[in-house]
Amino acid sequence: MSEPLKPSDPSRVAGFRLLRRLGAGGMGVVYLGRDDAGTLAAVKVIRAESATDDGFRTRFAREAELARRVTSPWVVPVLGADAEAAEPWLATVFVPAPSLVEAVTAHGPLPSPAVRALGSRLSEALADLHAAGLVHRDVKPGNVLLALDGPRLIDFGVARAEGDTALTASGMVVGTPGFLAPEQARGEAASAASDVFALGCVLAYALTGRPPFGTGEADALLYRTVHDDPVLDGIEDDTRDVVARCLSKEAADRPTAGELRDLLAADAPDGAGQLPDSVVRMIAVRSAEGLALPEIEPTVLDEPAAAPAPDGGEPRDAVPHGLGRRRLLLTGGGLLLAAGGTSAAVLLTGGDGAKNPKTSRPVYVLGVHTTDSATRFSRPSARAAELAVAQHNATPGRAYDLKVRVLQDHGDAAGAQSVAGRFTADRDVVAVLGPVTELPMRSAAKVYGDAGLTHVSSTTGQQDYFVTSPVSSFQTGVAHTALGGWIALHALITKRLGRIGVVLDRSGGTTIQDQATLLVQQWRDALGGQVVPRVVAETSGDGPAAVRSLLAAGVTAFAYLGPLDATVAAAGQLAAARFSGPRWMQHLLYGTDFPRRAGAAGEGWYVVDSAVDPSVLTTKAAREFTAAWRRRFGTAPEPYAAEAYDTVRMLLGQFARTVPSRLGARPVRADLGRRMAKATFHGIDRTYAFGDYHQFNSDGQGWMSSTYVHEVHDGRFRQLGSLADLQSAAQSGSR
Structure with a gap:
């Protein structure tokens, strides 16, 4: 909901004594303030560099004056503003309420x-x-x-x-x-x-x-x-x-x-x-929490004056490592140490936080936020974290140790927020891999964002989480919206761009809708193919009727975009009708037991996804990763393992740059998010970077090399190659 003031923050803006930070954005910071009469205010201060436009201050003054005239009971009243200040500000009545x-x-x-x-x-x-x-x-x-x-x-x-x-x-x-x-x-x-x-x-x-x-x-x-x-x-x-x-x-x-x-x-x-x-x-x-405020809260020294980074990069802030989950407060009598989450205070001592009992190295925690009902995402995420952390802890001369903590939600909003709350409350947790599914990602992002704890999901592909967490939340999974278009590209490359029947089964959720819309647009509008679409309403059970209708329409290709059960049923119908054209399923079915459940009817179905099977790649990075995975877990890497492993390594690599070199100093959580936003990481088969909304950002045409076509063959998913591989093979064959 709010966070303490930083040493760089002003203590007062005009007639408002600042108490807390309510939030920060691209243009400035919003503070909780109180005037001399005791009125609480939300004071938005515009950064000086954001107010350099010649017309900005004129517009700001005019709009503030207009806003003062708004008397609606449902609009927060404006208490004051100053467009001519070095950093322009606007104050409105503070409303202690959820959004x-x-x-x-x-x-x-x-x-x-x-x-x-x-x-x-x-x-x-x-x-x-x-x-x-x-x-x-x-x-x-x-x-x-x-x-x-x-x-x-x-x-x-x-x-x-x-x-x-x-x-x-x-x-x-x-x-x-x-x-x-x-x-x-x-x-x-x-x-x-x-x-x-x-x-x-x-x-x-x-x-x-x-x-x-x-x-x-x-x-x-x-x-x-x-x-x-x-x-x-x-x-x-x-x-x-x-x-x-x-x-x-x-x-x-x-x-x-x-x-x-x-x-x-x-x-x-x-x-x-x-x-x-x-x-x-x-x-x-x-409302009760918002009004139960201290007269003036002491400044929290989570981010003291910046010291130059030893690597010549951005300056690093430092807090004595021994504070752990406690906060250093300035009081009239000197330094006190307030226990996190309580009102108790003890005198500052030289005690340290979590340490490896066998060494003097500090121990930091990597959280893994999983979902109990999504084992095919959760297990590879937890294993990837375990492998990456074990490799770090085996490095000679390391400055700190790591350990993994795994917590599960039940796929619901409340459970996801609870897990995020437990991770953020533990000051030894420095980063989190996950959540692994869409609803928990969307629900937990604000909790992580409010606490400044960086978390990255490698298995989600919707990007609405940035609305509530624009700084701390990241995604290395490819956007779901792109994957429908990749089906059309696969058909074009393999010269099977015929008359396609597309079933949009809404019981598969909004992900399916995004994919189907793009597939229809790309197939018909961009590539000039014919499309016969059918929509199946949620819980209607009309999937079989949609398949019969498309068969009667004489389609030569087929895409069933829906949940697992319905796709298995569609495979049976097409097999019974001796349909021999290409067939695609939606990408989230890769790694499921579709091959087993569909049996012979599932043979030949395709799924186009960004998930790679590293065990069939021949690069050095893929071979080394596959060998390390086999040694530790006794099996080849499962689907989504490589992406989770890359994500953890990217997180840990950027975290290492935030760890202060000074003995006893502690990394600042917010530093990791700032570094991640600018980072580029070369993984097992792709390069990771982030866009404006912290989503996975493809590198030019490189996405074709890290987008894979998998075919159901002999009762399992078999990787045929990337789209770039298939395009190269097609071009070679046509010469």
């Missing part, structure tokens, strides 16, 4: 009556904002706080007078992909209608637990916002019609904020706006 994204992540979608009441009040907030001449431009779940007495719309960080440009000086779209209007996604100016579109996205998210244009990379989200229809499945008809109007592609077809307020408030029975009890309890707890 909408926190509530939905922790407790699931909200009931329709509660969302209508929420939407009506937020519409009123926008109406008042628009009446003052402002456009918010970043209405999203994270900017909606659920207070005890109703919602609050926050963050004027990107607000502009209506008609101002929607682009920053660097040409980047302002706002959050997935909650931007089509005109903003195209780089056009935002208007009041753009805010209404964004609010429609927020309402859809609150009702379903997912954004209406899905998840994934920013470019894919922007494309779908402009070209695709929103997914509003599961929203009741009366509310669905209202949300659909908000999400009209044409701004003129959307209701105004005032009209939307009336539409959502219409026919609402008494008490309809009551939030679920679990959410109400969450709001009450957060």
